[in-house]
Amino acid sequence: MDAYNAPMKNHAHDSIRAIIWQDHHLRLLDQRWLPQETRYLDLHTAKDTAAAIRDMAVRGAPAIGVTAAYAVVLAARQAYARYRENWLAHMQEDVETLAQARPTAVNLFWAIDVMREHCAAIPKGQDPEALLLEAATRIHEEDIAANRRMGELGAALIQGGRDVLTHCNTGSLATGGYGTALGVIRSAYAAGHIQTVFADETRPWLQGARLTAWELVQDEIPVCLLCEGAAASLMREGRVSWAIVGADRIAANGDAANKIGTYSLAVAARHHGVKFMVVAPTTTIDMQAADGDAIPIEQRSADEVLELGGQRVAARGAQAWNPSFDVTPASLIDAIVTEKGVVTEPTREKMQNLMKS
Numbered sequence: 001m002d003a004y005n006a007p008m009k010n011h012a013h014d015s016i017r018a019i020i021w022q023d024h025h026l027r028l029l030d031q032r033w034l035p036q037e038t039r040y041l042d043l044h045t046a047k048d049t050a051a052a053i054r055d056m057a058v059r060g061a062p063a064i065g066v067t068a069a070y071a072v073v074l075a076a077r078q079a080y081a082r083y084r085e086n087w088l089a090h091m092q093e094d095v096e097t098l099a100q101a102r103p104t105a106v107n108l109f110w111a112i113d114v115m116r117e118h119c120a121a122i123p124k125g126q127d128p129e130a131l132l133l134e135a136a137t138r139i140h141e142e143d144i145a146a147n148r149r150m151g152e153l154g155a156a157l158i159q160g161g162r163d164v165l166t167h168c169n170t171g172s173l174a175t176g177g178y179g180t181a182l183g184v185i186r187s188a189y190a191a192g193h194i195q196t197v198f199a200d201e202t203r204p205w206l207q208g209a210r211l212t213a214w215e216l217v218q219d220e221i222p223v224c225l226l227c228e229g230a231a232a233s234l235m236r237e238g239r240v241s242w243a244i245v246g247a248d249r250i251a252a253n254g255d256a257a258n259k260i261g262t263y264s265l266a267v268a269a270r271h272h273g274v275k276f277m278v279v280a281p282t283t284t285i286d287m288q289a290a291d292g293d294a295i296p297i298e299q300r301s302a303d304e305v306l307e308l309g310g311q312r313v314a315a316r317g318a319q320a321w322n323p324s325f326d327v328t329p330a331s332l333i334d335a336i337v338t339e340k341g342v343v344t345e346p347t348r349e350k351m352q353n354l355m356k357s
């Protein structure tokens with residue numbers, strides 16, 4: 001396969017694809033430069049791809065998983081070129097590096113496990129590239145299909161043309177394409193169920209201001225930014241009916257880890273009678289994590305809080321606490337929307353039934 005253009009990108013309100021397999025390598029839209037510049041990273045090795053994940057050129061749980069799947073193709077190709085028969089053993093170090101890129105999004109580990117199984121099934125001595133590329137492409141396509149299904153299911157929950165609030169970036173940039181929470185928003189907007197999207201700016205990486213606003217402007221969906229500290233006031237004024245977010249990992253009891261600030265949004269939503277929806281494919285559900293306490297939370301550099309755009313903004317001498325994610329307890333979630341169905345008021349038993357279905 002020479003060029004891979006993910007399907008379904010011509011639907012209305014769905015014009016962006018950030019992960020592309022092209023001319024035998026991986027091409028990523030480098031999200032660190034958006035919205036000021038559209039730059040691409042051309043990646044030929046798994047190690048460089050791991051660095052792109054770690055350094056946030058690509059981010060968002062499903063996007064990290066899809067990217068890792070393609071990175072396994074690169075690792076296998078490099079190992080096969082050098083070691084032939086023993087490519088499988090020689091790619092393990094690269095796969096380990098990939099697995100260490102970021103700790104919270106379970107999609108990374110899910111995708112690596114799936115790709116490992118495909119590697120193990122390839123007959124000894126056979127060139128692995130074509131089979132592995134097919135597997136990675138399938139992961140990519142299935143993620144987009146899951147997002148479109150979640151879009152339909154989530155949009156059906158939103159009635160009546162009221163506005164919604166979202167946090168971080170959960171759109172085409174954060175997934176194989178279309179988006180999770182932003183996919184629901186795209187579908188709900190297309191169906192006339194919402195008019196304006198309120199988006200938290202999302203400190204410290206500003207995924208809301210830089211990425212969600214960019215995506216929605218590209219796709220001509222009205223977007224209004226706010227500092228996340230303003231979210232409770234927005235709810236108090238009765239301006240939004242739903243808060244809709246994604247997840248990096250959902251535990252077996254329905255507790256959901258997502259971008260820092262999601263938990264306070266859920267607390268405020270419950271206080272103000274605003275419904276709270278988590279949208280994530282089943283590849284984001286980790287049944288091995290009994291509850292939210294078992295989810296590893298990435299701690300990032302204090303500089304991300306002390307600085308803005310590389311410029312120091314905090315008083316010299318101040319320290320900073322910078323957890324990248326928090327956990328929203330299942331009791332604050334009204335609906336978890338997956339491609340397999342919707343779980344309302346999630347419990348351990350309901351999550352088990354969903355995963356068995």
Ligand code: MRU
Pocket residue numbers: 059060061062105167168169170171174175179180181207245246247248258259260324
């Ligand atoms: O640190 P990031 O930008 O990778 O965090 C992303 C999020 O928290 C998203 O909400 C989550 O991955 C869901 S993306 C569909």
